[in-house]
Amino acid sequence: MxxxxxxxxxxxxxxxxxxxxxxxxxxxxxxxxxxxxxxxxxxxxxxxxxxxxxxxxxxxxxxAMSTWEEPEGGDWREALAAVAEGVLLTVWEHPNAVPLMLARGALHESALAPAEAMLDALHRGGYRGPRLLVAFRVVSGFISGFAQVEVVAPQPGPAPAADQGPALDGERFPRLVEIADAAGASDPLSRFRDGLRIILKGLEP
The missing domain is CATH 1.10.10.60 (Homeodomain-like)
Structure with missing residues (x-):
């Protein structure tokens, strides 16, 4: 024994x-x-x-520490967004671990609840088989990538001035100046929610 x-x-x-x-x-x-x-x-x-x-x-x-509240009404997009935000907020509480979120794949059974919840929401949205896999990777990739980009501001709040970077030539780089201004006027969590809405809008089974 x-x-x-x-x-x-x-x-x-x-x-x-x-x-x-x-x-x-x-x-x-x-x-x-x-x-x-x-x-x-x-x-x-x-x-x-x-x-x-x-x-x-x-x-x-x-x-395993990720938590979220199941929204009322049973809408699959709202359910998926709730899980995604719960995972992101937990990741932000541990910024030193963010680089691993892109590298690690398979997880122990004790940590699979968020993935299963996201897959369940997508399944309710009509995704099956290969399309379920692709949709899941799109959403989970967005969470991981966003956490990586925003690691300099791990807690939701006003974006630091450093996010705006050095002064740019507004005539040569007008769109870069535009998003730099937008970054200074928004916060990471709002940007995440807006980005996720764009993704969910495009997820049509």
């Missing part, structure tokens, strides 16, 4: 994320995780498969 496991997957996830929050991605190692858990580094190899496994713990932790 195998020896009982000392740590749950959820314990490993929470501890790994705590390390990344405090020390950044470089601070997460087998040794640092083991030290926080009060064990030896070799013990962690019984649970985690190298660097890829460590990073998966962080992504899983963020996804």
């Amino acid at each position: 195998p020896a009982p496991r000392r740590f749950t997957r959820e314990q490993l996830q929470a501890t790994a994320l705590s390390i990344v929050d405090e020390r950044g991605l470089a601070g997460l190692t087998m040794r640092s995780l083991a030290a926080e858990l009060g064990t030896g580094a070799m013990t962690i190899y019984n649970y985690v498969d190298g660097r890829t496994g460590l990073e998966a713990l962080v992504t899983e932790a963020v996804m």
Whole structure:
């Protein structure tokens, strides 16, 4: 009979994320995780498969912490938007983990609820099979990409002046000046909601 496991997957996830929050991605190692858990580094190899496994713990932790409220009325677009925003807000609370959100794919069962909820909303919208896959990747890619772009402002609020960048020649780059002004007059969460509306408008089964 195998020896009982000392740590749950959820314990490993929470501890790994705590390390990344405090020390950044470089601070997460087998040794640092083991030290926080009060064990030896070799013990962690019984649970985690190298660097890829460590990073998966962080992504899983963020996804598992995501929460949202199911909107009334059962509209699939509203349901999808609620989950997407819930995931984004959780990601923003852990900016050091944002780079991993683009890199990590497969997740542990404990962290699959947001993905299943988004897929369920799309399924209710009429998506099936390959088209369900494509629609899901469009939405999840938007969430990940937006989090990456807005990582300099991880909490919803006014965009920092630095977002506007250096002064541009308005005659040569009029549209760049236009969006720089728009960035200064808006906030990341509003931009996310507006962008998601554009995507959802185009998602016609």
